Amino acid sequence: MDEIRVSRRAALMGAGAVMAWVASPARALLQAVGEVPVPANVERLIGQMTLEEKAGQLSLMPSAWGGGAALSLNPASAGPNFQQQVEEARRGQLTGVFNGNGATMAKILQTAAVRESRLKIPLIFAADVIHGHRTIFPVPLAEVASFEPDLARRTAEAAAFEAAGAGIDWTFSPMVDIARDQRWGRGVEGGGEDVLLGKIFAAARVHGFQGTDLKSTERVLSCIKHFAAYGGAESGLDYNVVDVSERTLREIYLQPYKAGVDAGALSVMASFNELSGVPATGNHWLQTEVLRGEWGFKGFVVSDYTGDEEMIAGGFAKDGRDAARIAFLAGVDMSMTSGLYRKYLPELVRGGAVPQAQLDQSVRRVLALKAMLGLFDDPFRRIDVKRESARSMLPKTRALARESGRKSIVLLKNDGDLLPLPRSGKRIAIIGPFASGLHDLVGPWVVYGDDAKSVDLATGVRNAIADKNSLLIAQGSNVEEPLAGGIEAAVTAARQADVVLLAIGESQGMSGEAQSRTEIVVPAPQQALAEAVAATGKPIVVILKHGRALAIEGAVANAQAILATWFLGTETGNSIADVLFGAYSPSGRLPASFPLRSGQQPYYYAHKPTGRPNPGKTLEPYKAHFRGIPNAALYPFGHGLTYGKIDYAGLALSAQAFPRNGEISVSATITNRGKYAAEEVVQLYTHQRTASITRPVRELKAFRKITLAPGQSETVRFTLRAADLAFVGRDNKWTTEPGAFDVWIAPSAESDGVHGQFELTA
Known part of the structure; x- marks a missing residue:
């Protein structure tokens, strides 16, 4: 057996791990856009632009010269041919295109924009680089199974390296939707059912794509999607409605998006679904009050593919003009594919339905990001046909794909x-x-x-x-x-x-x-x-x-x-x-x-006990289970075997109780009694027995991946603080409450492992 090497960062992931990513230098990128000063040339351009040119900077279109499988990944669109799209670039009707056919295509369009248009504003080139560009890594859901966020950072970094080499500035990734109904097909793109994992992997991928310098020709702008709660679609039916309490939204679904924003993501994509009766694309509370007001997001928001237009069929907008007005006033800066913004925003501003100051602010955000990407300095910085082939599927990148695959x-x-x-x-x-x-x-x-x-x-x-x-x-x-x-x-x-x-x-x-x-x-x-x-x-x-x-x-x-x-x-x-x-x-x-x-379905480990739980494996009448089966999984979250024989023993707590301003240490001894070396993912779960809001039967609070040689033991220690035990209370604000807690260090969410109790005091 080859001895496994676990990175220090991967090994330490657990309580407080998200903050390590949030504190990364990528966070500093946020300080350069939005309501803070922007480059002087951007302000000059805004003063020179017509309303039509401003609307063009807020209009993103699929490339008429599509790359690879692009045409099969979305509904058919009766858009322009490539020569017509080049002319749109000359007239300033485009901010950019997505899923195009590489550096050759990008060079033609960029030339039209920066050498033949009136204001010479560069285009931005985007793509769905979801789990690799030319070298393809495991689907995101699979990669989360590694429980190694640093692996996700490295594969995102490698994907950015290849994509930036092909003229791509911006990727529509990572997708961070929590998915607790496996019928939903898009769960494959996300981080699974758990909030902690979702947060950590969201932050890791943002850091991998963006790094610390967006002007680097090896980095791309990331886009957190789909904001918000797309994974909560009723019955797992794609595009279906989502109707959850604000508490559930804040405690479960919003957390990975916020982690991505806090890690430095500078673009967010509005989701297709409606949320409690209001489409996300037209939801001012979501896109403006929460995202910008509460979280301090300084980047720009883009609609999903025709998401603004789809509010018409959804019964929220009466026509295209109305849809453009609703989406824009809600806080969606950029329209993707529908063309509604460039068609209707100028007349909406002239008629007073949309404030020109808000239009200018959205244009400012988009141009500021283009400046951060280095496109005003050198519009062709990522467009190089020779570089595109030179970066494609290198041996080191394929080696990383093999590593990520087996993990x-x-x-x-x-x-x-x-x-x-x-x-x-x-x-x-x-x-x-x-x-x-x-x-x-x-x-x-x-x-x-x-x-x-x-x-x-x-x-x-x-x-x-x-x-x-x-x-x-x-x-x-x-x-x-x-x-x-x-x-x-x-x-x-x-x-x-x-x-x-x-x-x-x-x-x-x-x-x-x-x-x-x-x-x-x-x-x-x-x-x-x-x-x-x-x-x-x-x-x-x-x-x-x-x-x-x-x-x-x-x-x-x-x-x-x-x-x-x-x-x-x-x-x-x-x-x-x-x-x-x-x-x-x-x-x-x-x-x-x-x-x-x-x-x-939907089945997930962090469910509520209900007032009639069924303890043990014997099915009892009038308890919470389906006919003939327990309310349990065949293979639960966190489950996975090794070629070693792993034993958990010796739970130890540093105290039986700790105050809100204190902390407690929880440890266990993990032993490999097998004949093969093994990596074990040691998981810490808690359950608050009584609270003002009922709590799940278990919640993952920390994990650590360790390597054990045959016969080797290691004491794994976690530290819990009051903040790790917080939940969203009756007023929809985060709180902690004193009380009794169960704690497990275990190999899965439904394994006993080793179990103890502690008290959080006032």
Whole structure:
């Protein structure tokens, strides 16, 4: 086994960890925009601009010369052709474009803007760089499974390096929506179900994209999205309404956005959903009173794709003019795709419906950010065709993709220590629709990456084993349709093998935007394949491909070993093989709970006990559970095994009580009693027994990732302060209340680990 090296920053993440990111130099970037002085040339430009040119600076459009998969990632748009878009740049009708076709395209448009337009204002070039540019890293949900925020910082930094080399100034990332209903397809882009993890990873990714100098040709502007509570959509249906209390909004959903803003994010994207009856794009309380007034945000707000226009169909705006007025007055500075701002803002200002001072302020914010990006100094600073190819998929970047891939894998089950597999001496059958082939590797929401440049499972396994001829491949079924003769061929291969790798799950088209699922199960043809292969009696390792937590059952759930491998990107096959054959001991932990059944959704570990909790595993009548199953997960948040044998013991508290201005130390001894080195994610949970607002059964307050050699023990110590125990009270303000608390140091949210109690005193 290779010894694992954990960065000091990753190891120390826990209580107070978000503040370490907030205190980073990126925070200083906030001081240069908004209501503070801006460059003199920006003020001069505002004085020279017509209303039409000002509206143009607040209008962002999809590139007419789209790059990669851009055209398939959003609804069809009847926009201009590229030559017409170049003319729009000349006339000052564009602030920029997004998802364009690289440096060549950007150079043509930028030339039109800065050499042929009246005011020579540079364009900004944006893109959906969600989990990589050319080199694709694991989907964000998978990467959160690493419990290493510094890994997310490094992959965001690498993505920025590639994207900035291709002429991109601005990325629509990170997506930080809390997702507690796994039916929702866009959970794949976010940080899972937990607030603490969501906050820490939001801050880490902002820091990775932006760094400390936005003028750097290796950095890009980040965009926190989708503001706010997009992940709370009813029934997990994409674009659906969100109706939650202000307390829940503030305590759960708003926290990761604020962490991203506090870490230095300088743009925010309004979400599609309505929030308690008011669309987020037209919500003044959200976009202005909370974001700017309470949080002090100094950057600019952009709508999502036609988000302003969609208020018409939603019944909140009567027409395009009304939609533009509502969105702009709510605090949305920039309109994406619809064209409503450049069409209607000039006449709205002339007619007095929109104050010119507010228009000028939005233009000021946008131009100030362009200045911070260095675009006025050198509009072509990131546009270099030679640099674009020179930065693409470098060996060090692919190595990082492999590292992040293997750290994102979660070992859910390993009965009889089936894993790791030996590199020789066994015939291996890889069976399933994801056994081989350059498809479904990079995952959803990839504009510029390419499955054809990625490593599939069969190639990764073949690279790892000694006898290349000992490998058998059988597709078995298609993803959602049976394959004629597929099961028969798969059973034949299984019978010839010593062990089966069953590569099943979701295609990348089953997760992401507009991909909500009513049943979060393995598709029926693949389940039938699993049952047939299991009937051979051969040992099975299930290798799940998925963009959400799944409800697995039957032969899939009963397999001897199960790996949750998500969508791992460019180095998929090599990352999985590293874990399968013991080059890396799995260290990932679930960022989202795997339910017992689909019908439990939304299920998340930090639920309320209710007045009729069902203690223990025996189901009691008239208690809070569904028929026939407990109110619990099959594999809970935080769960994940290693190749070691990890033992928790010796909970110790520095005191039995502490005051609000004090602190308490909580520790436990973690021992690896196995024969392999292992990384363990040690998790600290609390529960306040009685409060003026009922509290969840558990809340993650800290975690630490440690490395243990065989036989090694380590005492892991956490410090809790009153602020770590705060919640949003009856007045919708943060508070702490004295009382009794349970505390656990445990390997998952539903594991006992070691358990104790303490008091917070007045």
